[in-house]
Amino acid sequence: MHREEVTGVVLAGGRGSRMGGVDKGLQNFNGVPLALHTLLRLQVQVGEAMVNANRNLAAYESFGVPVWPDALPDFAGPLAGFLAGLEQSQTEWVVTVPCDTPMFPADLVERLGEAAEREDAEIAMASAKEADGQLRTQPVFCLLRRDLLESLVQFTHGGGRKIDAWTAQHRTVVVPFDRPGDDPQAFFNANTLAELRQLERR
Ligand SMILES: Nc1nc2c(ncn2[C@@H]2O[C@H](COP(=O)(O)OP(=O)(O)OP(=O)(O)O)[C@@H](O)[C@H]2O)c(=O)[nH]1
Ligand SMILES: [Mg+2]
Numbered sequence: 001m002h003r004e005e006v007t008g009v010v011l012a013g014g015r016g017s018r019m020g021g022v023d024k025g026l027q028n029f030n031g032v033p034l035a036l037h038t039l040l041r042l043q044v045q046v047g048e049a050m051v052n053a054n055r056n057l058a059a060y061e062s063f064g065v066p067v068w069p070d071a072l073p074d075f076a077g078p079l080a081g082f083l084a085g086l087e088q089s090q091t092e093w094v095v096t097v098p099c100d101t102p103m104f105p106a107d108l109v110e111r112l113g114e115a116a117e118r119e120d121a122e123i124a125m126a127s128a129k130e131a132d133g134q135l136r137t138q139p140v141f142c143l144l145r146r147d148l149l150e151s152l153v154q155f156t157h158g159g160g161r162k163i164d165a166w167t168a169q170h171r172t173v174v175v176p177f178d179r180p181g182d183d184p185q186a187f188f189n190a191n192t193l194a195e196l197r198q199l200e201r202r
Pocket of ligand 2: 014015
């Protein structure tokens with residue numbers, strides 16, 4: 001898969017409740033807004049990029065890529081960001097990355113894309129070992145065919161909110177990021193300010 005066929009979506013539309021309700025993507029990470037750090041890491045892996053955010057849109061617009069809020073009301077969760085990405089992208093594929101996981105793999109899109117093509121899948125989702133050593137899916141790191149838009153519209157308008165419940169309806173390949181040489185902490189995410197400070201020190 002060529003990177004030009006993929007639009008990257010930085011998911012920054014959450015409530016940030018565990019951070020005290022702040023706009024997580026605008027919190028500083030080594031002096032750079034967290035969502036900008038994420039965007040820069042993603043942009044080199046994709047052809048186009050956008051940010052999905054629901055607050056402080058002008059601040060996100062200063063990053064220089066299109067910014068799209070959720071079309072669904074009331075912070076419906078990450079699937080609302082998937083939906084915004086599928087609606088606004090023009091490429092055959094869309095990849096989502098949350099704004100709060102700054103060390104995500106530099107070869108994320110390449111490996112998701114390679115697996116999707118090899119398995120003729122409609123969705124490729126990352127999995128990685130968590131702190132307890134167990135391999136778990138990382139559902140917000142998801143490569144999606146754009147023609148899944150209609151399916152996701154139906155699912156979300158029917159009240160569906162769980163990523164796994166939706167992806168289970170489609171040919172999905174899970175891609176483990178636990179090869180030798182992979183950073184075992186690549187998928188650590190900052191849900192609190194303390195976790196963000198810990199990630200900065202790495
Ligand atoms: N578009 C959109 N994205 C969301 C929404 N809720 C969560 N996300 C995104 O999904 C990803 C994972 O969410 P969480 O880690 O739970 O982040 P959060 O909701 O901002 O934080 P908490 O309120 O503490 O759970 C982050 O990238 C969020 O920005 C939402 O309602 N809309
Ligand atoms: Mg949340």
